[in-house]
Amino acid sequence: MELSLDFKTDKVYDVVIIGAGPAGASAAIYTSRAGLSTLVLYRAEADGALGVTQQIENYPGIRGPISGYELLKLMREHAKAFGAEFVRGKVIATDLLNEVKKVYTIDGREFKARAIIIASGAMERTNKYKGEEEFLGKGVSYCGVCDAAFFKNRPVAVIGEDDYALEETEFIARFASKIYLVVPSSRIKAPPEIIEEVQSKEKVSILLHHRVLEIVGTSLVEGLKVQDVKTKEIKLLEVDGVFIFLGGNKPSVDFLMNQVEMTDEHCIVVNEEMMTSVPGVFAAGDVLCTNIKQAVIAAADGVKAALAVDKYLNKKAKITSQW
Ligand SMILES: Cc1cc2nc3c(=O)[nH]c(=O)nc-3n(C[C@H](O)[C@H](O)[C@H](O)COP(=O)(O)OP(=O)(O)OC[C@H]3O[C@@H](n4cnc5c(N)ncnc54)[C@H](O)[C@@H]3O)c2cc1C
Numbered sequence: 001m002e003l004s005l006d007f008k009t010d011k012v013y014d015v016v017i018i019g020a021g022p023a024g025a026s027a028a029i030y031t032s033r034a035g036l037s038t039l040v041l042y043r044a045e046a047d048g049a050l051g052v053t054q055q056i057e058n059y060p061g062i063r064g065p066i067s068g069y070e071l072l073k074l075m076r077e078h079a080k081a082f083g084a085e086f087v088r089g090k091v092i093a094t095d096l097l098n099e100v101k102k103v104y105t106i107d108g109r110e111f112k113a114r115a116i117i118i119a120s121g122a123m124e125r126t127n128k129y130k131g132e133e134e135f136l137g138k139g140v141s142y143c144g145v146c147d148a149a150f151f152k153n154r155p156v157a158v159i160g161e162d163d164y165a166l167e168e169t170e171f172i173a174r175f176a177s178k179i180y181l182v183v184p185s186s187r188i189k190a191p192p193e194i195i196e197e198v199q200s201k202e203k204v205s206i207l208l209h210h211r212v213l214e215i216v217g218t219s220l221v222e223g224l225k226v227q228d229v230k231t232k233e234i235k236l237l238e239v240d241g242v243f244i245f246l247g248g249n250k251p252s253v254d255f256l257m258n259q260v261e262m263t264d265e266h267c268i269v270v271n272e273e274m275m276t277s278v279p280g281v282f283a284a285g286d287v288l289c290t291n292i293k294q295a296v297i298a299a300a301d302g303v304k305a306a307l308a309v310d311k312y313l314n315k316k317a318k319i320t321s322q323w
Helices: 022-033 068-081 144-151 163-172 192-199 295-313
Strands: 012-018 038-042 085-088 091-095 101-105 110-118 155-160 178-183 204-208 210-217 221-228 234-237 241-245 281-283
Touching: 012 022, 012 101, 012 295, 022 038, 022 068, 022 110, 022 295, 038 068, 038 110, 068 085, 068 295, 110 295, 144 163, 144 241, 155 163, 163 178, 163 192, 163 241, 178 210, 178 221, 192 204, 210 234, 221 241, 281 295
Parallel strands: 012 038, 012 110, 038 085, 110 281, 155 178, 155 241, 178 204
Antiparallel strands: 091 101, 101 110, 210 221, 221 234
8 A cells, every 4th residue: 555656757658547447457458468568557456436346246257246446456467467567646637749648646756658548437526515615725635645744743634435535544644643534425435454454543533424514714724514424413523634535426537637629528539449639648438438337348448449559659550459
């Protein structure tokens, strides 16, 4: 679960894949097997739609039931065996219009590639809490690595319910005196061993199935008002900071900064070879908003994008199958 900040970023990869779900991991199997240097960036280990899936038993060849995270690990190991590199880092910006494309992560790293596959899924938040915009940068944050040090020896709340939120909580716990982990759902959608690790931290109190009512303060955050869904009890948590790591069902495309064509619903538009409106930039999986959201379909999309990258980089006349 260590977040590495000393990764060498001067290399120009053949392809950088954003997302390590079934679309991104399957693309990585094909690009790395084709001899293309491949880097996969992802937010957290058990992240994305498959990462939070408790059980799956319809993925071809894997009879299951198996957790989505276990299946993801198999796909990623498969890609790593062909040489793909997987690096944890939330992508927040991209520069896609030149021949060498640049990808920037939240902790300030820059990665370069001749082609990009966007496989970031569709799990972005759709709505905001009362007080969230007012106190953004004044105690409200979306980034532990960037802002946790500002809360050294001070109490904070973390709102989230998956592995991404847990990994950020672990990092913030290095600094904060106390962390209230507010979980809107009735369960944390993460592997048991990761939940246990966070539970074992004395300074973390987990408030399961609590609805967030409001972030309160004057000029800076002074508290978080939450309600226990079962008992209806309202509590004011006295905190100086509120970190929010929640998902929804919107495509994860903010980092594209409108450089590629999208629909009104922010779904990426691709041609029959999975290429976006920008040459060298491809997309696959749930980020396309295909009407059937299934792991095997996302994986197949990823494979199509990977073969199209091979055609693009090697200037082939047409896409060729990989045997
Ligand atoms: C509860 C649930 C149950 C499901 N059950 C099944 C099932 O039984 N069978 C089945 O076939 N399908 C199932 N699905 C659907 C399936 O999980 C999805 O269709 C599939 O995971 C989509 O794959 P993807 O690779 O496109 O996106 P995801 O799996 O969502 O992966 C997205 C990846 O992008 C990364 N990412 C996102 N934003 C960023 C960023 N800014 N920077 C870096 N990385 C980023 C994430 O970390 C993640 O690695 C289920 C989905 C859900 C939500």
